[in-house]
Amino acid sequence: MKVFLTGATGYIGSAVLDALVRGGHQVIALVRDPEKAERVSRLGVQAVLGDLRTPASFAAHVETCDGTIHAAFDYAKGGAAIDRQALDGLLPALRRRTIGAAGRASRPAPFFIYTSGAWVLGSTSEPAAESAVVAPPPFVAWRPSHEQAVLDAGADGTIRTIVVRPGIVYGRARGIIADLLKEAGNGLVRVIGDGTQHWPCVYDRDLADLYVRLVTSAGASGVYHANDEADERVEDIVAAIAEHARMRPDVRHVPIDEARAKLGDYADALAMDQRLRSARARALGWAPTLHSVAGNVARLLEEFRTSREAA
Numbered sequence: 001m002k003v004f005l006t007g008a009t010g011y012i013g014s015a016v017l018d019a020l021v022r023g024g025h026q027v028i029a030l031v032r033d034p035e036k037a038e039r040v041s042r043l044g045v046q047a048v049l050g051d052l053r054t055p056a057s058f059a060a061h062v063e064t065c066d067g068t069i070h071a072a073f074d075y076a077k078g079g080a081a082i083d084r085q086a087l088d089g090l091l092p093a094l095r096r097r098t099i100g101a102a103g104r105a106s107r108p109a110p111f112f113i114y115t116s117g118a119w120v121l122g123s124t125s126e127p128a129a130e131s132a133v134v135a136p137p138p139f140v141a142w143r144p145s146h147e148q149a150v151l152d153a154g155a156d157g158t159i160r161t162i163v164v165r166p167g168i169v170y171g172r173a174r175g176i177i178a179d180l181l182k183e184a185g186n187g188l189v190r191v192i193g194d195g196t197q198h199w200p201c202v203y204d205r206d207l208a209d210l211y212v213r214l215v216t217s218a219g220a221s222g223v224y225h226a227n228d229e230a231d232e233r234v235e236d237i238v239a240a241i242a243e244h245a246r247m248r249p250d251v252r253h254v255p256i257d258e259a260r261a262k263l264g265d266y267a268d269a270l271a272m273d274q275r276l277r278s279a280r281a282r283a284l285g286w287a288p289t290l291h292s293v294a295g296n297v298a299r300l301l302e303e304f305r306t307s308r309e310a311a
């Protein structure tokens with residue numbers, strides 16, 4: 001397959017890029033920094049310099065591909081608006097790829113994979129399936145309408161649209177779990193709330209494997225959860241990390257009001273109690289190789305150190 005990928009230099013996108021290359025797929029990656037473009041090119045990938053906000057920088061490339069994976073996100077102020085701009089550029093370009101000059105479908109529908117997140121579900125009273133009603137906290141209140149725009153774009157069959165909702169990603173030296181590993185190394189781990197909340201988590205390579213499966217599964221469309229289904233409590237993750245740290249770190253429970261004052265709405269997202277099921281992904285044959293954070297801390301610490309040294 002020939003895949004257009006946004007976010008190839010990011011946490012999720014870089015794992016997806018590796019998996020696509022290993023799977024023998026051809027990738028065109030949107031990159032906004034010339035130095036990073038150079039690095040991506042070394043993997044045998046075509047890097048296109050551009051920006052999510054400027055469809056002219058990428059639309060013509062999207063039209064040449066069998067589909068697009070959107071794994072970029074601009075955390076600068078206005079990230080949600082930029083994400084909408086990206087969708088407004090990517091989806092019409094894909095539609096143009098399907099509908100030829102004669103005005104009818106000329107090729108199989110291209111795929112579009114949108115990276116959302118488990119947080120859209122809000123706290124869950126029981127393990128949530130892909131069909132569960134969303135209840136996003138303010139931090140991601142904007143996200144369900146983006147998911148819907150993607151799904152709606154696939155309603156007439158011209159695009160095979162997919163929404164992936166990863167849990168909190170672990171692996172290498174990026175993301176929320178890596179932050180905990182880093183804090184442990186510095187002697188103090190902060191936990192928002194009492195730590196009894198469950199976090200849905202997923203190993204980065206397993207998540208990337210799911211993306212590749214979605215690319216190659218012609219019948220796949222709609223919403224896919226992606227988590228290891230371990231239903232881990234934050235306090236258990238932190239206890240396992242503390243046990244493996246070179247020096248046992250202190251653990252400080254930060255009351256939600258104090259966390260909110262520092263982190264804003266992000267604090268409430270971290271305090272959510274979430275359990276998810278990824279039955280639709282498993283039905284595609286997806287089987288995560290890592291089944292929990294707590295059970296793999298030694299390995300994750302090793303990856304963390306190696307990735308930091310390589311950076």
Ligand SMILES: NC(=O)c1ccc[n+]([C@@H]2O[C@H](COP(=O)([O-])OP(=O)(O)OC[C@H]3O[C@@H](n4cnc5c(N)ncnc54)[C@H](OP(=O)(O)O)[C@@H]3O)[C@@H](O)[C@H]2O)c1
Nearest residue numbers: 007008009010011012051052072073074116117166168169
């Ligand atoms: N990480 C998680 O645990 C997690 C869990 C669930 C859902 N998600 C969702 O997954 C998505 C990606 O997250 P991530 O953790 O992989 O983020 P990330 O590591 O910060 O990566 C973001 C990527 O987007 C690129 N980018 C940012 N602004 C851009 C712009 N204006 N034009 C073009 N490219 C741009 C970045 O490029 P540069 O390298 O140039 O900065 C980078 O490649 C987000 O929507 C996030 O909410 C993440």
